[in-house]
Amino acid sequence: MRLNKKQSVIFTVVFFVVTILGRFYIEPYLVGQYWISIAIGLYFVLLYWLLVKKKFLNFRDESETGETENPA
DSSP: OOOOHHHHHHHHHHHHHHHHHHHHHHGGGGTTOHHHHHHHHHHHHHHHHHHHHTTSSOOSOTTOOSSOOOOO
């Protein structure tokens, strides 16, 4: 399954909003141990990178073939 460009942008915005709001929600319960929040953030960055690497998220236009051409 692959998302198109518009779906990938929407997924990215929702993903980052949910992860940031979730981290702000749980930080009061961490009792000063902010390294846990940092670790959670790094985990979600790694998860996002994996989704891009596995090409689940697609930020290219439908007309692009994947190869870069030199317009000069």
